[in-house]
Amino acid sequence: MRLAESDGVRTVVLTGGGSRGAREAAQMAEAWSGRRDIELVVEPTARNTAENAARSLQLLLERGIEDATVLCAPQHVPRVRYLFGGIYGRFGVRCRVQAAWRAPHPFALAREAAAFAVARRQRRAVLAELETALRG
DSSP: OGGGGOTTOOEEEEEOOGGGHHHHHHHHHHHOOSOTTSEEEEEOOOSSHHHHHHHHHHHHHHHTOOEEEEEEOGGGHHHHHHHHHHHHHHTTOEEEEEEOOOOOOHHHHHHHHHHHHHHHHHHHHHHHHHHHHHHO
């Protein structure tokens, strides 16, 4: 992974969503071949990408982390930037998004297009929950 050589990367967020979420997040952590001085934050419990962003944000805030890189599939980058960037930034955490190389499957591209249609609503919902939970 090229991310392993990137300057300034100290924390990498690995998430999974839906019914395969725990397995996906764990597989990414097990497959990590990058630098060992990078903290891996794994969030396997969310049902969708917006929840991944909100739940991983809470893990970052608990650890006092203010700058993180989210690793995702290439076709997922635009939605991850929108969701994670929009959510992390509201709580003072800088978010970078890095694609892990993987040839995109046509079904995955179609799924991303459909998922982006609901991303705004999902982001508003998790932001409302976070505002209540974190800022009381």
